[in-house]
Amino acid sequence: LPYLVFRFSNVYGRYDNDIERMERVIPLFIRRIVRGEPVTVYGHEKVLDFTYVDDCVDGIVRGIERLLAGAVRDRTINLAYGQGNSLVRMAELIGEALGLPPQIIVEPAKRPGEVSYYVADISLARDLLGFAPQVSLAEGIRRAVAWSRAREAGR
Template structure:
């Protein structure tokens, strides 16, 4: 039976992918530094190896001990909004760490490399965003994601390592890390409600996003891996119905049964105002799926969150710039966090 590596497999999306691979009869090794992931997210039957993709020695040892058929690379530093203020960390993990994996895959003759990319590669531009649009990242996170997409294309051409890059956006669902104060708006809002804190929305909340329920698109990773004729390209995957962040906040309140929970508007921050994609190509090449309505997906996520209970926000990040340059939104987001 093929053995697959899932980096970030103790995290949110990675653990759902590991579930699917195991259910399909595959063997899986999960590689995760457990910064945002949790041991309990790793399903029975998978092997957990704790380590960072940024540590070349650990990556090389991992590949020396296991003969991987495929690599599903989901591990990342994914706090997009703050990525410009932690440039070294962003590129160390998302570019250098990814490069360690690509090199190890080449040395050990891995058959296929799956890459979890992001809508952030597009930056600003027309919406919905299409695969033939010219990517112009608006932040360091998107720049890192696009860098690895391009590196994989070069590697496929010159060194024959096939890949698929799946450009996801605003994925939510069970097992999201509610302790992270800097990313995953759905999880942040759920935790704020359970902690008795107001939901915090940047600006007027008119930012347009499409929120994607994790179970809708997780199968795309398996479908892409099983379709060699569609390899060596980037494909958008996600919900195609946009809504505003404020509308989503109201929907979260409804899902939690507290429609009058207070919403506090913070100062606006610099971000792409409208970011969502067309996933018509994915539905054509990888098999169609029905987008779970936002209310339905949030209801399932809220049920999980209530069972999980509120958590203390925590962050290991420190800005790489001087303290007096910290934006107000970052100070507010981290004001109630604890350092692990």
């Protein structure tokens, strides 16, 4: 049975709002900054690879098309943006998009062994699928904030 396995990295964007069930950092920080509450970053140097949902969908579609065409099979492929950003920078971008200054508290890393630096290698996705993520963290944050505001206004 031909297959593809996709690995994603910190996907965010529309519908990423189930904070009660899943503590996801971008919607959590949006909510806290809107409320004027501080956001806590555990580990000043922590860097992660954030990927906007539309880029992931594009990669999945490309993968399925190539799998069905027989051009690629039996691979595990990273679908991510391929660049790292610090959590502090991400919080600053959310503040900029909201037009509100974030209150950022930086604490030591929360748990021993927690990932402090991760940037995905997307070379296979690029080479096999023609994958090229389009949405930078700054643009993705603007879109996520706009979606969040529209959702709150519609309640």
